[in-house]
Amino acid sequence: MKALIFLALLGAAFAAAEDDRVVGGYECPRHSVPYQVSLNAGYHFCGGSLISSQWVVSAAHCYKSRIQVRLGEHNIAVNEGTEQWIDGAKMIKHPQYNSYNLDNDIMLIKLSRPATLNSYVQTVSLPSRCPVADENCMVSGWGNMSANGSNFPDRLQCLRQPIIDDRICRNAYPHLFTENMLCSGFMHGGASSCQGDSGGPLVCNGQLQGVVSWGYDCAMKGHPSVYARVCRYNSWISSVMRSN
Numbered sequence: 001m002k003a004l005i006f007l008a009l010l011g012a013a014f015a016a017a018e019d020d021r022v023v024g025g026y027e028c029p030r031h032s033v034p035y036q037v038s039l040n041a042g043y044h045f046c047g048g049s050l051i052s053s054q055w056v057v058s059a060a061h062c063y064k065s066r067i068q069v070r071l072g073e074h075n076i077a078v079n080e081g082t083e084q085w086i087d088g089a090k091m092i093k094h095p096q097y098n099s100y101n102l103d104n105d106i107m108l109i110k111l112s113r114p115a116t117l118n119s120y121v122q123t124v125s126l127p128s129r130c131p132v133a134d135e136n137c138m139v140s141g142w143g144n145m146s147a148n149g150s151n152f153p154d155r156l157q158c159l160r161q162p163i164i165d166d167r168i169c170r171n172a173y174p175h176l177f178t179e180n181m182l183c184s185g186f187m188h189g190g191a192s193s194c195q196g197d198s199g200g201p202l203v204c205n206g207q208l209q210g211v212v213s214w215g216y217d218c219a220m221k222g223h224p225s226v227y228a229r230v231c232r233y234n235s236w237i238s239s240v241m242r243s244n
Contacts, residue, residue: 022139022140022141022143022145022157022158022159022191022192022193022194022197023144023145023146023147023159023190023191023192023193023194023218023219024159024190024191024192024219025139025145025157025158025159025191026157026158026159027153027155027156027157027158028074028140028155028156028157028158030074031072031074031082031119031120032158033138033140033156033158033201034072034119034120034121034122035049035050035051035122035123035124035201035203035208036048036049036073036140036141036156036200036201037049037050037056037069037070037071037073038069038070038073038076038142039058039062039064039067039068039069039070039109039199040067040068040069040070040085041064041066041067041068044070044076044142044196045062045064045196046058046059046062046196046198046199046200047140047141047142047143047196047197047198047199047200047201047212048062048069048109048199048200048201049124049200049201049203049208049211050071050115050121050122050123050124051123051124051125051126051208051237052123052241053111053114053115053116053117053123054110054111054113054114054115055108055109055110055111055241056069056088056108056109056111057106057107057108057109057201057208057211057230057237058106058107058108058109058198058199058200058211059105059106059107059198059199059211059212059213059228060093060094060097060099060102060104060105060106060107061099061102061105061198061199061213061214062107062198062199063091063093063107064091065091066087066088067087067088067091067109068085068086068087068088069085069086069087069088069109069111070083070084070085071083071084071085071086071115071120071121072084072118072120072121073156074155074156075154075155075156076142076154076156077154078154082120082121084115084116084121086111086112086113086115087111087112088109088110088111088112089110089111089112090108090109090110090244091107091108091109092107092108092109092110092240092244093106093107094106094107094233094236101176101178102213102214102226103178103180103181104180104228105211105213105214105228106211106228106230106233107199108237108240108241110244124201124203124206124207124208125206125207125208126207126208126230126234126237127207127208127209127230127231127234128207129231130209130229130231130232131163131182131204131209131210131229131231132163133162133163133164133165133166134162134163134165135162135163135204135205135209136160136161136162136204136205137160137161137162137163137184137202137203137204137209137210138158138159138160138161138202138203138204139158139159139161139184139193139197139200139201139202139203139210139212139225140156140157140158140159140197140200140201141156141157141193141196141197141200141212142154142155142156142157142196142197143157143193143194143195143196143197143198143200143212144194144195144196144197144218145157145194146194146218147190147194147217147218147219147220148217152196159191159192159193161184161185161186161191161192162184162185162186163182163183163184163204163209164182164183164184164185164187164224166182166183168183168187169181169182169183169224169226172187172222172223172224173223173226177226179229179232180228180229180232181213181226181227181228181229182209182210182226182227182229183224183225183226183227184202184210184224184225184227185224185225186224187221187222187224188221189219189220189221189222189223190219190221191219192215192218192219192220192224192225193212193215193218193225194215194218194219195218197212198212198213199211199212200212202227208230209227209229209230209231210227210228210229210230211227211228211230212225212227213225213226213227213228214226
């Protein structure tokens with residue numbers, strides 16, 4: 001079996017690793033994804049989503065003890081004047097996170113100060129329901145754009161893709177897919193999230209339904225991208241935010 005490519009392995013040391021960027025997507029219109037954040041440790045290594053002025057959702061496998069959250073970004077290589085760079089004060093992985101199979105791959109980051117919400121920095125809603133098969137969604141990130149090489153963009157990439165029925169996903173990943181995961185993308189391959197997109201948002205009808213988690217290779221036929229199923233974590237998220 002192919003080794004799982006954890007979408008978080010970004011950064012300098014892993015620039016040649018498979019893909020953590022959106023493959024087969026397009027450059028997002030500037031600041032059209034104002035809830036998207038870049039997690040930075042001297043380099044971009046994961047994405048995340050702003051859910052309140054002081055809280056970001058990302059993937060547990062993106063955990064580092066020191067993280068700078070970069071908001072209001074489009075081109076992460078230049079200063080565009082719209083950015084807010086705020087240190088993470090608390091990084092809280094889900095208590096049942098399993099680093100072996102990436103079950104419960106979700107993490108909350110509390111910012112050291114609240115972000116200023118404006119036309120470049122906005123929150124995204126948590127889900128009021130779970131997603132349904134074929135629902136149209138959008139994934140975004142600065143991950144690898146090459147399915148079999150290394151091509152990391154400076155500008156935020158977007159990809160529209162549907163939710164895939166759980167039964168199809170379970171067949172694609174026998175013994176790996178859990179009820180805390182969902183698949184989105186294209187069974188024929190050719191487009192998907194990739195290395196460097198980890199932790200980033202999958203948004204369906206204005207609600208954060210998925211967190212980029214894992215896959216086999218990027219954009220591989222028969223193996224769509226797997227996301228943490230955010231609708232299962234609403235109560236955990238609100239209890240962590242209340243008690244911190």
